[in-house]
Amino acid sequence: MLLAIDVGNTNTVFSIWDGDRFIATWRASTEHQRTADQYYVWLSTLMKFQKIEADISDVIVSSTVPRVVFNLRVFADRYFNTRPLVVGRPDCLLPVDVRVDQGTAVGPDRLVNTVAGFDRHGGDLVVVDFGTATTFDVVDADGAYIGGVIAPGVNLSLQALHEAAAALPHVDVTKPDRVIGTNTVACMQSGVFWGYVGLVRGICERIRAEHGRPMRVIGTGGLAPLFQQGEALFDAFEADLTIHGLTVIHKYNKENKPS
Ligand SMILES: Nc1ncnc2c1ncn2[C@@H]1O[C@H](COP(=O)(O)OP(=O)(O)O)[C@@H](O)[C@H]1O
Numbered sequence: 001m002l003l004a005i006d007v008g009n010t011n012t013v014f015s016i017w018d019g020d021r022f023i024a025t026w027r028a029s030t031e032h033q034r035t036a037d038q039y040y041v042w043l044s045t046l047m048k049f050q051k052i053e054a055d056i057s058d059v060i061v062s063s064t065v066p067r068v069v070f071n072l073r074v075f076a077d078r079y080f081n082t083r084p085l086v087v088g089r090p091d092c093l094l095p096v097d098v099r100v101d102q103g104t105a106v107g108p109d110r111l112v113n114t115v116a117g118f119d120r121h122g123g124d125l126v127v128v129d130f131g132t133a134t135t136f137d138v139v140d141a142d143g144a145y146i147g148g149v150i151a152p153g154v155n156l157s158l159q160a161l162h163e164a165a166a167a168l169p170h171v172d173v174t175k176p177d178r179v180i181g182t183n184t185v186a187c188m189q190s191g192v193f194w195g196y197v198g199l200v201r202g203i204c205e206r207i208r209a210e211h212g213r214p215m216r217v218i219g220t221g222g223l224a225p226l227f228q229q230g231e232a233l234f235d236a237f238e239a240d241l242t243i244h245g246l247t248v249i250h251k252y253n254k255e256n257k258p259s
């Protein structure tokens with residue numbers, strides 16, 4: 001079985017793929033100090049608790065945080081006796097082209113989203129991922145990653161307001177009924193929620209105009225459903241997009257790599 005690990009700047013998702021479906025998915029906060037042994041104690045406890053008996057033979061990692069990769073490598077080697085495939089490393093083949101400025105190290109999560117989006121929907125796509133940052137990945141007709149947009153994440157924007165302004169509290173994002181807030185919290189929620197709706201709409205519109213062909217928009221990431229509420233920003237929402245992409249890349253490497 002395959003253990004797919006998607007490391008974001010805030011959270012890390014671990015999923016076990018039995019070749020057909022995901023039999024379990026768990027989430028931990030991303031901490032680069034966590035050791036291989038700590039990963040194992042955590043994962044094996046959850047597996048026991050949920051009575052999951054998985055014989056993990058392969059591990060694939062996508063990490064937006066380079067520092068965590070070392071300990072995840074040791075984890076795979078020590079506990080599953082395997083060398084993990086790490087997206088973005090030269091020995092990890094990708095089923096799509098990457099057409100960006102030379103020397104650009106594209107976030108592996110964006111490459112994985114591109115592969116997953118193309119696998120499920122074909123080309124001419126925008127994948128919007130609401131993570132620590134909000135990323136827009138543009139997928140060409142042939143599935144190539146051809147660039148995109150990086151905007152500050154929703155929670156990051158709220159946190160920045162709170163940290164920079166003495167009188168602004170910490171607030172959680174929600175969809176306000178009205179645009180005109182009548183108290184501080186409502187004003188902040190309105191600014192972030194409606195500001196983000198405008199940002200996503202406006203950027204997708206401009207990407208479409210620049211690309212010059214009809215494109216579908218796929219939303220993913222924890223906060224995407226909130227923004228989809230009544231706003232129809234995306235043609236589809238897929239919570240498991242990144243982790244699905246990891247299984248596609250793993251399969252492609254199995255089939256195409258000389259062993
Ligand atoms: N279902 C959710 N509801 C509210 N906030 C969420 C949800 N899922 C994730 N978040 C928040 O969204 C932000 C991005 O999380 P995540 O998508 O895990 O980012 P990353 O992939 O960059 O680690 C974090 O601040 C996280 O706490």
Ligand SMILES: CC(C)(COP(=O)(O)O)[C@@H](O)C(=O)NCCC(=O)O
Nearest residue numbers: 008009064106107109131132133150
């Ligand atoms: C833009 C990102 C920080 C998003 O990361 P995330 O929000 O998933 O943690 C990540 O994709 C990254 O570090 N990218 C490198 C630069 C680039 O993609 O061009």
Ligand SMILES: [K+]
Nearest residue numbers: 008109129131
């Ligand atoms: K992400």
